[in-house]
Amino acid sequence: MSTQSVVTAIRVLEAVSDNQPAGLSELSREVDVPKATVLRMLRTLAELGWVAQSEAQAGKWVLTNHAFAVASRGSSGSVIRDAAMGPLNALQLDTTETVHLAVPDRGYMLIIERLDTPHVLRAFLPLGSRLPMHASSTGMAYLSAADEAFVDGYLAGPLEALTPQTVVDPVQLRTMIVDTRARGYSINEQGLSTGITSIGVPLLGPGGVAAGSISISGPSSRIVPAKYQEYGEAAAGTALEISRALGAFSTKGY
Amino acid sequence: MSTQSVVTAIRVLEAVSDNQPAGLSELSREVDVPKATVLRMLRTLAELGWVAQSEAQAGKWVLTNHAFAVASRGSSGSVIRDAAMGPLNALQLDTTETVHLAVPDRGYMLIIERLDTPHVLRAFLPLGSRLPMHASSTGMAYLSAADEAFVDGYLAGPLEALTPQTVVDPVQLRTMIVDTRARGYSINEQGLSTGITSIGVPLLGPGGVAAGSISISGPSSRIVPAKYQEYGEAAAGTALEISRALGAFSTKGY
DNA sequence: TTCGTCGGTTCACTGGATGAACCGTTGGTT
DNA sequence: AACCAACGGTTCATCCAGTGAACCGACGAA
Numbered sequence: 021m022s023t024q025s026v027v028t029a030i031r032v033l034e035a036v037s038d039n040q041p042a043g044l045s046e047l048s049r050e051v052d053v054p055k056a057t058v059l060r061m062l063r064t065l066a067e068l069g070w071v072a073q074s075e076a077q078a079g080k081w082v083l084t085n086h087a088f089a090v091a092s093r094g095s096s097g098s099v100i101r102d103a104a105m106g107p108l109n110a111l112q113l114d115t116t117e118t119v120h121l122a123v124p125d126r127g128y129m130l131i132i133e134r135l136d137t138p139h140v141l142r143a144f145l146p147l148g149s150r151l152p153m154h155a156s157s158t159g160m161a162y163l164s165a166a167d168e169a170f171v172d173g174y175l176a177g178p179l180e181a182l183t184p185q186t187v188v189d190p191v192q193l194r195t196m197i198v199d200t201r202a203r204g205y206s207i208n209e210q211g212l213s214t215g216i217t218s219i220g221v222p223l224l225g226p227g228g229v230a231a232g233s234i235s236i237s238g239p240s241s242r243i244v245p246a247k248y249q250e251y252g253e254a255a256a257g258t259a260l261e262i263s264r265a266l267g268a269f270s271t272k273g274y
Numbered sequence: 275m276s277t278q279s280v281v282t283a284i285r286v287l288e289a290v291s292d293n294q295p296a297g298l299s300e301l302s303r304e305v306d307v308p309k310a311t312v313l314r315m316l317r318t319l320a321e322l323g324w325v326a327q328s329e330a331q332a333g334k335w336v337l338t339n340h341a342f343a344v345a346s347r348g349s350s351g352s353v354i355r356d357a358a359m360g361p362l363n364a365l366q367l368d369t370t371e372t373v374h375l376a377v378p379d380r381g382y383m384l385i386i387e388r389l390d391t392p393h394v395l396r397a398f399l400p401l402g403s404r405l406p407m408h409a410s411s412t413g414m415a416y417l418s419a420a421d422e423a424f425v426d427g428y429l430a431g432p433l434e435a436l437t438p439q440t441v442v443d444p445v446q447l448r449t450m451i452v453d454t455r456a457r458g459y460s461i462n463e464q465g466l467s468t469g470i471t472s473i474g475v476p477l478l479g480p481g482g483v484a485a486g487s488i489s490i491s492g493p494s495s496r497i498v499p500a501k502y503q504e505y506g507e508a509a510a511g512t513a514l515e516i517s518r519a520l521g522a523f524s525t526k527g528y
Numbered sequence: 529t530t531c532g533t534c535g536g537t538t539c540a541c542t543g544g545a546t547g548a549a550c551c552g553t554t555g556g557t558t
Numbered sequence: 559a560a561c562c563a564a565c566g567g568t569t570c571a572t573c574c575a576g577t578g579a580a581c582c583g584a585c586g587a588a
Contacts, residue, residue, distance in 0.1 A: 023279055023283065023314055023545070024545095024576090025280055025544085025545085025575090025576060025577090026283040026318045026319070027318060027321075027322065029280040029284075031322075033344065037344045037345070037347045043534075043535075044534080044535055045534060054578045054579075055578090056536085056577075056578060059535080059537090060577090061277065064280045065280070068281065068284045070284065076480065078535090079535055079536090085379045088345045089384050089404055091344070092342060092403075093292070093294070093402065113394060116392070123339045125340050125342075126323070126340060126343075128343070130346075132339070133400070134388075136366075136389050138391075142363070144359070146359070146387070148343065148346025149346075150343055226329065226330065277576070278575075279544090279545060279575080279576080297565075298567075299566075307546095307547090309567080310548085310568075310569085311545080311546065311547065313568090314545080332566090333566055
């Protein structure tokens with residue numbers, strides 16, 4: 021691996037992100053690098069405007085907005101977002117429920133956009149949330165379109181339960197993935213958050229490769245089984261439109 | 275400045291963010307560093323999962339979602355967001371228009387959250403958008419609460435016009451800031467985007483320091499002058515609540 | 529008073545970062 | 559078809575920038 025100081029710096033940055041507000045010794049332990057080195061990295065990152073000392077607690081380090089600003093222009097983020105927002109907007113207006121746009125990130129689904137329901141009772145996920153794939157409709161939808169090797173790898177890893185309803189049994193999850201493929205959409209009943217149900221559909225990018233997913237979410241009292249099919253099909257139609265825009269089915273190669 | 279390889283790496287990262295999909299020579303020129311060095315940085319960042327070669331165009335580099343995921347847990351982001359989302363949600367339901375939450379980033383306002391209107395005609399800003407301060411209601415609201423030195427510095431810089439309605443005259447902008455202070459809210463009529471009007475109010479953090487701002491936005495056909503006061507006062511009430519939660523007026527220090 | 533841990537500093541050593549010069553390829557021009 | 563400029567990417571001798579063990583003063587608990 022090259023440029024190890026850069027590697028260290030980025031690892032420090034990620035450690036800050038995960039532990040903020042984070043202390044020096046804490047970070048040093050986390051990254052397994054001497055305090056002096058960690059501090060040097062923090063100072064450098066601070067000069068660049070990516071981290072700062074917390075005003076509330078001296079000696080504690082936090083990420084700045086600038087990091088967010090730079091990273092928001094994320095590539096697949098933008099490309100997918102540009103293709104997705106139009107159809108997604110229509111889907112939201114049709115269903116009147118909250119819709120999410122998510123892309124994969126290291127075993128999690130990252131929520132990159134959200135269009136809100138007008139209802140007072142709202143499912144709420146802050147932008148940038150990372151959801152475990154097995155515990156979210158977006159994740160299961162993504163897995164249903166991902167290649168077998170990825171699914172095997174994911175299911176082999178540790179699977180955490182977020183609510184009593186979260187399914188963590190690999191065998192059961194595999195069945196659910198098969199069902200999702202057959203049905204065209206995934207269903208998550210309170211597996212992510214108690215009282216929330218959601219319906220997910222995968223998005224395909226060039227070459228038909230899984231690129232992300234969309235979902236319709238709301239309180240379980242409104243998203244009842246009788247509506248699954250209607251919402252599932254609406255979302256599937258929207259997803260098809262987006263996938264097409266992403267070039268999933270273009271024969272002309274890339 | 276210390277750890278120059280880290281500095282170079284981050285500069286390369288930011289250059290990728292600004293120019294993606296970006297080529298090697300292009301980045302080398304942008305950052306003013308030899309191609310070999312830039313390439314080494316790109317490879318290191320790629321190993322860490324922050325950038326990747328574009329699938330569409332070989333040799334072009336793009337940011338990954340992972341960068342976004344790490345950075346979304348941005349500090350002031352989270353703190354302000356946690357304090358703001360409740361009151362902001364109420365404001366959105368009250369006004370039925372789109373509301374935004376923005377924080378400053380190097381002379382721009384960074385949109386970190388959005389709650390949508392149920393109306394079919396929607397003002398739309400993707401999350402992570404950066405708006406020039408002088409061209410947005412959030413920016414003018416922020417400036418109205420920022421310290422004089424910052425305002426002077428900002429107005430001294432180049433001020434770009436985004437629409438024919440954008441005000442770029444420093445003298446006029448200064449008057450608008452004074453008006454905003456007196457009134458309690460800023461008004462932006464089509465200065466950011468033709469057909470969009472918005473009302474902004476600053477948020478204060480600990481010590482009464484400007485920390486960000488909120489806004490109500492919509493089509494100019496709906497956000498008419500007759501509604502300015504109502505919306506402005508509603509937003510000001512919400513902002514007060516958020517600022518209080520952020521500890522803007524606590525006497526107990528920190 | 530003692531102890532452990534905190535954030536932060538120092539400095540001699542050396543291995544990792546640097547960048548000029550290079551290669552093969554591509555695409556436009558004549 | 560010959561040319562050329564610009565592309566992405568590679569090589570390697572040079573040397574300086576990054577490293578980390580040992581250290582400091584401050585603080586809180588026992």
